[in-house]
Amino acid sequence: MTIDGDAAYQVLLARDARFDGKLFVGVTSTGIYCRPICRVRTPARRNCRFFDSPAQAEAEAFRPCLKCRPEIAPGPGLPWTVMDASRTLAVQAAAALDASAASGETPSVAELAAKLGVSDRHLRRIFFAEHGVTPLQYLQTRRLLLAKQLLTDTKMPISQVALTSGFKSLRRFNAAFAGGYRMNPTRLRRTAKSAGPVAADVPPASEDAPITVTLGFRPPHDVASLLAFLAQRAIPGIEVVEGLSVRRTLRAGALDGGHGEAAGWLEARFMPEASRVRLSFAPVLGPASGAVIAAVRRWLDLDAAPEAIDAALAELPGAPGLRLPGSVDGFELAVRAVLGQQVTVAGAKTLARRLVERFGSDAATPWSDVHRAFPAPSVLAAAPIERIAELGIIRSRAGAIQALARNWSTLMPLLARGGDPERLVERLRALPGIGAWTAHYIAMRALGWPDAFPPGDIAALKAMQRLFATSSAREAEARAAAWQPWRSYALLRLWNSLSPGDSR
Numbered sequence: 001m002t003i004d005g006d007a008a009y010q011v012l013l014a015r016d017a018r019f020d021g022k023l024f025v026g027v028t029s030t031g032i033y034c035r036p037i038c039r040v041r042t043p044a045r046r047n048c049r050f051f052d053s054p055a056q057a058e059a060e061a062f063r064p065c066l067k068c069r070p071e072i073a074p075g076p077g078l079p080w081t082v083m084d085a086s087r088t089l090a091v092q093a094a095a096a097l098d099a100s101a102a103s104g105e106t107p108s109v110a111e112l113a114a115k116l117g118v119s120d121r122h123l124r125r126i127f128f129a130e131h132g133v134t135p136l137q138y139l140q141t142r143r144l145l146l147a148k149q150l151l152t153d154t155k156m157p158i159s160q161v162a163l164t165s166g167f168k169s170l171r172r173f174n175a176a177f178a179g180g181y182r183m184n185p186t187r188l189r190r191t192a193k194s195a196g197p198v199a200a201d202v203p204p205a206s207e208d209a210p211i212t213v214t215l216g217f218r219p220p221h222d223v224a225s226l227l228a229f230l231a232q233r234a235i236p237g238i239e240v241v242e243g244l245s246v247r248r249t250l251r252a253g254a255l256d257g258g259h260g261e262a263a264g265w266l267e268a269r270f271m272p273e274a275s276r277v278r279l280s281f282a283p284v285l286g287p288a289s290g291a292v293i294a295a296v297r298r299w300l301d302l303d304a305a306p307e308a309i310d311a312a313l314a315e316l317p318g319a320p321g322l323r324l325p326g327s328v329d330g331f332e333l334a335v336r337a338v339l340g341q342q343v344t345v346a347g348a349k350t351l352a353r354r355l356v357e358r359f360g361s362d363a364a365t366p367w368s369d370v371h372r373a374f375p376a377p378s379v380l381a382a383a384p385i386e387r388i389a390e391l392g393i394i395r396s397r398a399g400a401i402q403a404l405a406r407n408w409s410t411l412m413p414l415l416a417r418g419g420d421p422e423r424l425v426e427r428l429r430a431l432p433g434i435g436a437w438t439a440h441y442i443a444m445r446a447l448g449w450p451d452a453f454p455p456g457d458i459a460a461l462k463a464m465q466r467l468f469a470t471s472s473a474r475e476a477e478a479r480a481a482a483w484q485p486w487r488s489y490a491l492l493r494l495w496n497s498l499s500p501g502d503s504r
Contacts, residue, residue, distance in 0.1 A: 002053065003023070003050045005048070005049075005050055005134060006045075007026070007089035007437070008036075008048075008050040008334070008489065009011055009045050009048060009050075011023060011036050012025055012036050012042060012345040013042060014101060015036065015038075015039070015272065016037075017036075017037050017218055017219050017275065018218060018305075018307050019036045020036060020037050020073055020074060020216065020218050020275075020391065021035070021073040021074040021076060021216075021218065021303070022038075022052070022074055022076050022077075022305075023036050023050060023052070023079070024050070024051045024052075024057050024070060025043075025048050025049070025050055025051075026049040026050075026051060026053060026057050026060060027043045027047050027049075027062075028047045028049065028152075029047045029102075030043075030178075031062055031063055032062060032063050032064070032065050033051065033054070033058075033062035033063070033064060033065065033067050033070065033091065034065040034067075034070070035073050037067075037068065038065055038067060039066035039067070039068070039417070040067055040068070040158075041468070042090075042334070049062075053076075053131060053132070053133075053138075053141075054071075054073075054141050054145060055131065055132075055133045055137055055138045055142075055228060056131070056132045056133055056142070056143040056342070056374075057070075058137075058140075058141045059132070059133045059137050059141075059415075061342070062180070063143065063180070063181050063182065065190060065284070066146060066188075066192050069148075069149075069152065069214075070145065071131065071142055071145035071146070071149040071152075072149065072213075072214050072215055072216040072276070072300055074216055074217050074218050074303045074304075075117065075297070075299075075302075075303030076111040076303070076305075077254065077303050077304050077305030077308070079399050080154060080395075080406050080466065083151055084181075085180075086126045086130075086280060087126075087130055089116060089123070089126055089128070090126045090127050090130035090131065091130065091418065092116060092418045092493075093112060093123060093127055093135065094130075094418070095125070095141045095416075095417040095418020095419075096115070096116075096133060096416065097135060097142060098139055098294065098417055098418075099164070099294065099417045099418075100139065101142035101143050101146060101290060101418050102130075102141060102142075102146070102165055102290035102291045102293065102294040103255075103256070103288075103290060103291050104133065104163065104164060104165065104166040105165060105166065105288060106168070106315075107376055109123060109124060109136065110137050110377065111287075113156075114408070120200050123135065127153070128176075129322065131258075134193065135418060139178070140176065142166045143166045143167065144165070144177065144181070145169075145175065145292075146166075146190065146289075146290050147161050147162070147164075147165040147173070149213055149214075149293075150165070150191075150213070150289060151185055151189045152166065152189070153213040153214055154193040154211050154212065154213065155209070156211065156286060156289070156338070157172070158185050158189075160171075160286065160287070161185065162185075162217055163287070164286070164288075164289050164290060166289060166290075173185070174325055180418065181302060185212045186323060186396055188386075189223035189446050199202055200449055208283060209280060209283070210267075210280040210283065210291060211281050211282075211283060211285070211286050212279065212280040212294060213278075213279050213289075213299065214276055214277070214278060214279070215276065215277040215278075215297060215302055216275060216276055216277075216297065216309075216324070217275055217276070217300075217302040217304075218275065218304070218305065219272075219275045219306070219321065220306055220319075220320045220465070221270075221275070221306070222318075222319045222320065222321040222322045222323060223244065223270045223325075224299065224319075225319065225492075225496065226301070226322075226323045226325055226366055227241050227244070227270075228241075228244060229492075230246055230325055231246075231495070232345055232349075233336070233345060233348075233349060234248075234349075235332075235336070235353055235374070236349075236350065236353045236356075236369075236429065237356055237360070237369070237370065237371055237372035238350065238356060238360075238370070238371055238372055238374055240367070240371070240372075241367050241491040244269060244270040244271075245267055245268065245269040245270070246267070246268050247265065247266065247267040247268075247365075247367060247370055247373075248266060248370060249263050249264070249280075249363040249370060249372065249373045249374070250263060250264055250265065250266055250285065250292075250328055250329060250373075251263045251329060251373055251374060251376060252264065252284065252285065252288065253289045253329065253376055253377075254329035254330070254331060254332070255285075255291040255292065255295060256288060257287070262269075262284065263284045263363040263373035264281060264282030264283075264284040264285040265278070265281065265363065265365040265366070265367075265370060265416065266279065266280065266282070266292065266296065266328070266362075267281070268296055268299075268300060272454055277296075277300060277302065279293065279296055279361070279474075282365075283357075284322045292328075293431050295328040296328060296351050296418065297418070298327075299325070299327060299328045299449045300323065300325075300326070301323035301324045301325065301326060301328040301448070302325070304323055305321075306320060306321045308322075309322070309450075309489050310322075312483060313483060313486060313489060313493060315465075316467070316490055316493040316494065316497070317493060317496075317497050318492075318493040318496055320386045322449065322492055323488055323495060323498075324445070324450060324488050324489055324492065325445060326445055326446070327445050329338075329374060330415045330447075331376075331405075331408055331412070331444075332374040332405070333403060333442060333445055333446045334404050334411075334428075334442045335352070335374075335380070335401050335447060336348065336352055337350045337355045337438050337441050337442050337445075338397055338400045338433065338434070338438060339352055339393065339397065339401075340353070340403055340441075341355060341435075341437075341438060350390060350392075351393055353434065354391040354392065354393075355375070355391060355393070356372050356374060356375070357372070358387070358391060359380060360373055360374055360375050361373045361375070361381060376406070377404070377405040377406075377408040377409075379405075380401055380402060380405040381402055381405035381406045383402070385398050385399060385402060388401060388402070396432075396433050398434060399432055399433055400431065400432060400433025403432050403434070404431065404434075407431060410427075411424075411428070412425060414447075415446050417448075419447055420471065421443040421449040421452065424439075424443050425443050425446060427436075428442060428443075434491045436455050437454040437455060437456055437457060440452045440453070440454035440455065441454050444488045444491075449488060450485060450487075450488050450489065451484055451485040451486065451487050451488060452488045453477070453488070453491060454491070455473070455477070456473060457491065459494070459495050459498060460476070460491055460494045461473060461476050462481065462498065463497050463498050464476045464480075464494060465495035466497070467494075467497065494501075
């Protein structure tokens with residue numbers, strides 16, 4: 001994609017946060033690239049080169065700024081549904097590489113191409129046309145930026161940073177770091193510590209000290225609405241919202257597809273004035289740091305592009321910056337969606353609490369009100385259905401929960417970032433007791449699908465009748481087509497326009 005350099009320079013002069021994560025500037029006089037919001041002295045126009053992504057900047061031998069920290073910038077916030085087939089495929093490939101970098105996996109281009117159903121030659125061609133770098137250059141940048149974030153924000157041993165970032169040996173990590181950033185990891189950690197207040201906030205190292213990192217987002221962010229949504233649906237013992245923070249337990253298996261019951265905890269604290277989130281999590285989750293960060297970004301919708309969403313939904317009531325609440329545990333969200341069928345939010349919360357009390361496990365956390373881990377799929381799959389049903393969960397829903405649990409190993413890969421929501425909906429609807437509304441709701445929140453509009457949603461239909469005098473579900477769906485590709489956000493605005501007793 002060609003960038004208008006003069007227009008981009010005006011963005012830089014204005015420190016325009018709307019372009020944070022969508023635009024990066026390389027300064028030829030220093031060899032460093034920055035976010036457009038960087039507060040260092042503005043370079044002369046003749047010294048600026050502009051890029052769509054960190055990967056493009058690093059492919060041209062620019063190093064990331066230690067002050068504005070490109071690694072914490074929000075993602076581009078692109079929707080699935082407004083691109084042609086080749087561009088969609090290239091974006092899906094980038095999302096798959098993001099997921100690989102977060103999980104520490106090392107996929108080959110041939111494997112990625114086969115997964116997407118194209119030849120590796122075709123994938124390389126369309127990937128370079130869209131992103132301006134090769135798939136391997138893109139993946140290497142994602143790994144190095146994750147490593148830089150862990151080196152800057154945490155006291156994690158360098159050997160663990162290397163493995164967490166996807167490098168199979170410390171020697172390869174050191175070589176890649178020196179080649180990309182022209183300094184070794186130890187020197188970067190020492191330099192970053194003196195570069196700004198973020199690194200200075202790192203707590204003293206100890207075996208049980210939490211891992212704490214910083215995440216950025218584009219303003220505005222309607223933090224109050226997001227936290228209110230999470231608080232209304234929080235399962236007691238699992239999740240608590242307090243002030244500008246949300247804290248909860250998290251099964252390690254929710255991140256890597258395992259079925260074990262080992263659990264850690266995390267806390268996300270919003271800092272709205274800085275457009276940042278301070279994320280802390282248990283050391284037991286340290287080896288999955290990249291996956292935790294990626295999951296939290298989706299959970300809190302930190303990569304959204306609010307200016308585009310708000311403009312598309314201007315006719316709907318609501319504050320600017322509304323975000324789509326996701327989930328860090330897709331299985332928990334799916335079970336919660338089944339429990340919510342044809343009952344109130346409060347009723348579903350009660351059923352979920354009973355399920356956790358009976359089948360969940362104890363979890364050690366710093367807080368007395370967060371002490372249980374959601375049951376793993378293997379636990380609910382093996383439970384006698386009568387033991388689930390006697391909690392007040394009707395037998396058909398108990399059966400749907402067990403069907404989810406037994407099939408979760410094949411469903412979870414469909415929740416990977418950039419996954420096909422229609423395919424996920426199709427697979428979910430093939431399970432007993434999973435209807436269209438439930439399948440779309442799971443895709444909306446567990447996958448982060450921005451364009452979901454669950455068919456027959458009673459609350460949405462009621463809100464649209466009040467706002468636009470629609471008289472049928474067909475008429476409502478036709479009107480909602482104008483909100484593509486942001487119908488999930490439209491749905492939230494519709495729900496929020498109703499009184500609490502009328503919303504989902």
